[in-house]
Amino acid sequence: MSVGGAVRRVRAYGGQFLLLAVLTLVVTLLISGVPRLVNRLAEQGLRAQLNSEPAARRDVSYTSEFQTASPVDSVMADARARSEALAEQMPPRLRSAVEEQWFSVDVAPARLVGPDLAARKLLVDLSLRALPGVQQAGTLVEGAWPNETYVPGRPIEVALDVDVARKLNLRPGSKLHIGNATETGLTDVAPVVVAGLFRPVDPANGIWDGLPPLQRITEPLGDGEPLIVVGVVAESALNKRAAAGWSVRSDWRYRLGVDRIDARHLDQLIDGLQQMQRSKPSTLTLTQGVDVPLRAFAAQVNAARTLLAVIAAGVLATLAGLIVLAATLAIRRRRAEFVLLRARGGAATAGARRSLAESLLVVPIAAAVGWWLGTLFPGAPDPTAPYAAAAAVLVTLALPMATLAVPAGGAARRDLVRVRPSARRLTVEVSLLLLAGLAAVLLRRRGLTLGEVDPLLVSVPVLLAVAAAVLALRAYPWPLLLVSRLAARTRGSVAFLGTARAGRSAVAAPLVVVVLAIGTAAFCAVVAAGVGASRERAAEQIVPADAVIRGERFAPDTVDELGRLPGVQAVTRVLLESDERLAVDELGTDARVAQTAVLLVDGSGLDAVARESDVDLSVPAALRTARPEPGPLPAIVSPAVAADLAKAGLDHSAFISVQGQRYEFRVAGTEESFPLLSSNSGRFVILPWQALPARNTTPVPTSLLIAGDRLDQEALRQAGDQGQERYQNTGAVTGKDRPIRATVDTRAGVRRDLGNGGANGVLAFGFVVGAVGGTVLGLLAIAFTVLAGARARGQVLSRLRTLGLSRRQWRGLLLVELTPLVAVSVLTGALVGAVLPLLLNPVLGLSAFTSGMPVRVAFEPSLVAAVLALGAVALGFAVTVEALNNRRLRLGEVLRLGEES
Known part of the structure; x- marks a missing residue:
């Protein structure tokens, strides 16, 4: 039980421990790295969606009504103080997302008259606006900015946008009058002079997005109505106008920064906007439109994360099955060692302690390396460290648990399956089938909350795949038995021996893993096809x-x-x-x-x-x-x-x-x-x-x-x-x-937009990872399935070769024996992958990716071709693995050394 002995055993069985380490590394790599990639893709999708919207869509605005201010108040000072107070009252998540803020005070529009306007017979109302920061955001073209020093009796100095002024026939020095229009003329008249003309340095600067706009003339709503124009005045002049009894209105705008909105906390941000709407002061009007794109994107992200949870459950369950198979194969090769250890007086847990010491030398290091590699992926991390630690502990215990399952007696044949299973096994299998059916019914009736990892949701696909594998295990030996009886009446031994051995193969655990892997890949393919077809229908509905x-x-x-x-x-x-x-x-x-x-x-x-x-x-x-x-x-x-x-x-x-x-x-x-x-x-x-x-x-x-x-x-x-x-x-x-x-x-453009915008990157990533990962892991599981019975097949082939079996017949025997196993595994997995979308589609919320069009999962003829191609590839891969393994074992030595060599 020394450390040196454990190190020597790890070196002696290096290939098996290397396989276990690689599987552990992959598990922790996925747990650490995939959430980062998902967050990265979600952030990119959110940035693209928000940048495609007008920048003013991200404004949160408070507006007061036009009212007369107190003569002793400074309306600009009050507006400045309230700007900071309103920002402080925002929910923390929303306040941290604010990138820029502005405030302004407007005087109610009043009739503007003058000779330059009369020359073009223009009917104009002018609104005076004091806007801090406008001199830095604009460049003077002519004249000067309004003087900040108030001089009694001096006309109100106004600065206008150069394009607006030219359309109104105004220029620096134009003398005008402003007042309230009545049937008899103007009242409360005040002189106005155009001090200067300016042009924005950056027209996209949010300071110009206030309403009514500074950069253009607001057209009248009906005949005989005036044009609305906004001019910039000094703060002191606006304070004096307000003190003189002119009605004023304040506006506070807060622009959310694209880079400050975290895709992981969209729900909190949307809740913050709702909270602001409920708690706003009664004297102010809150206007915002950013919640519309945020809600649409959040619905897509939540649906994508829910789908990723299903895919991740299938992939991780497949990896867990592969780890169990790897540990089982490793212990099976060392069965004689552990039996001898017990025969020499070792305790029942002696072998398990030995395996635990070996696992502790390999698994934690592999888990740490996998976790570290996952941290190198771009994107914000999720709190997945506890899951990685739990996975490392479970993998570490896989070898000791497999060792405890080693029979205390000598070697026995393990290539036979009872036609009548034991009552205990039958009870377990029936209970598993009932549990899978009950979980599926509960999921459909209860529904789920999108975006959350629901234990029932992630367990249903795994339970259904295992249940389908159990049914396949119970069903497929019977037709093989019939075929074997028919083959016994024909000439030649290849078909008879191949079907007989295929019907007696002990492949329970490997077949379950294959079904899990292929089912995950097929599920991704079917759902992706359904989403694509629904987008086509949505595009046809729009155009x-x-x-x-x-x-x-x-x-x-x-x-x-x-x-x-x-x-x-x-x-x-x-x-x-x-x-x-x-x-x-x-x-x-x-x-x-x-x-x-x-x-x-x-x-x-x-x-x-x-x-x-x-x-x-x-x-x-x-x-x-x-x-x-x-x-x-x-x-x-x-x-x-x-x-x-x-x-x-x-x-x-x-x-x-x-x-x-x-x-x-x-x-x-x-x-x-x-x-x-x-x-x-x-x-x-x-x-x-x-x-x-x-x-x-x-x-x-x-x-x-x-x-x-x-x-x-x-x-x-x-x-x-x-x-x-x-x-x-x-x-x-x-x-x-x-x-x-x-x-x-x-x-075509609408279809392209439906597939490219929003969180489609997250969805496509899930489909690719699930399809490719499921296929690769399925092939690896098939390799494990082949290796599980490789030694028994090697002994049979050695004897048959000694009796005169040709190389061509040997390959035919391999093909006949492996074809039923591969076919049942692939077809059962494909069937599970085709049925799962029908069960889960109503609760996945995928219509968020199809412009509200319900996603309909239907039979795809291409899936049949894909399954047949995958079956052919899997069969060729299985035969190749078997041939390479037999070449490595040397069939003659297998016969000489005995069963357990």
Whole structure:
């Protein structure tokens, strides 16, 4: 029991201990390194998602109402003090994420008049703003900044953005007056002079993102309304205006830094935003939009982490099985040593103590090296040290426990399996099957919290794989027995001997490990295929064509113009309006039901575009075959709208407004969802455009669907903009404002965005690690399975070679014996991997990666090909391992030295 003796035994059995050390290293490496990689990928995904959003989306803003300040107060000093107080009141996680902060005080907009404005007949309201730091963020182009020294009787000095000033015909020195506009003129008039013009040093600087903006003119909402302009004044001037009774409003903005948001603590950050909303002062309005992208990303990360927990459970369970197999093989080779030790008077635990001493020399060092290598991976660490320590302890105890299982008697044949298992073993197996079934039912009924490592979730895949392996062990010897009997009646001994030995092989533990490994790889492949197919459906739901042009309103001839572009094969028009009210009659009597979205589609045109775009879209016959005829239009509605109409007795006749015209419709069918509508749209009415009755004015499209090859997005965008301009500038009434530019989305681009954004990197990493790791570990488990019976097969082959078995027959015998084992292992694992997604998919939350589209896991023909290819590779690998092992053992020496050599 000396240390020197343990060292000598480790050197003597170096190969076995090296294998155990490598497996230990891999386990602790995964425990230490994989969480770091996952955190790194999550951080990268979060940075990319936040950077793709406008920077102002990360602002948390407090705004007060316009009110008259106390004459003795300094509004700027109060705003500065409150800026720090509001920051201190933030939750700690949110306060640490604040990167920049600004505050400003605005005077309520008042009418601005002057000769320069009158020259262009401009109606302008000016808001005065004091903004600390503006002189450092802007560069003077002309004139000077407003003087900070207040001089009674001097006009209010204002600095304007240079582009804004030129549009208003203003320049340094322009003399103006500001006051409250009334029907009789201006009241409370004060002189104003333009002191200087500035240009931002960095237009993306958050100091310019306050509302109303400093860098542009705010257009009026209606006819006869003034333009809104913001000018910069000195703090002293604004304090005097506030003291004079002018209404002021304060604004405090805090911008969250992209690099300061930790992907591991998104839930705490979102909770902090909710807490701020609940605890905000009643006199302030809190505005923030950062929680929307954070919630979307958190949902993806939580779903990815849940899936990774399932994959990690399979991989680690496979590694644990390999460690058990390695320890069993090592002890089996030394069985005679431990039996002799007991025969010489050693205690029952003498062999276990010897194995423990040997393990302590190898396993802790390997575990420490694996942990250290894991710390070299990029990314923030997780508190996984206790798990690594527990794994090291369990691996260290693997050899001693295997030693205690060595039979005290002499050697006995271990290549036979009883046709009738013992009552104890049968009880264990039945209990295992019942436990696996019960766990699966509980998981489906109870559900789980995404993002957390649920013990039930990680145990169900392992239990089901073990249960499937047990069933396979009990089932597969029977068909082999039948085949062996049939082979006994044929000429030749290869088929008979091979099937007979395959039916008697003792492969319980190795087969379980193979099923675990292959099941994990198949699970990843099936789920990845399901997510990919669901993304395709989501892209088709968003863009049910090759491309879609969206805008405000397009001229009717835009369809013909698009049809002339190169590569365009078909075009159809679409009109979508949201929040329309249903009416009882043509006069517009409210039906007293909730608002709904209305979608107009040309049924035959939509069907043609979908067909040309290879989109799997079944246009309802009511929309496709509708024709102009008297009576209500046939409409497809959502179930919620159908229920409301039926309750109100309007399912056969109801009215809805479309671009100012009211159309009668009847319910011709219901659909849960329809393309071009959001996935969470639960209320909609779809009308056939080609069946609309003739009216004085006809609807115009708001979107255009295009089918074609090699479409030029810029050409499509230009055609859409021209169509919008023609609509604006033709007809009885023309618009004066340029419409918002048209946007072009392609189905391929939407599909690409769904697969690249957010936490997709974490998801893809889990799929790759699970598929590759499961396959590699499965092949390694098959090698263990082959080595477990290698010596017995070597003895049989030695005798048969002595009796005249040729080398070709020997290879055939190996192939016949190993094929059933490999086939059962791979097929059972593949079956487990295909069934697990059906069981776990409802609780994994993978719809976060498919734009809300439910992930449907279905049979994939490619999986069959992959399983067959994997089976062929596994069989070839098994035969190669067996051949190399027989060459190393030398079959003649196996026969001479005896069974336990």
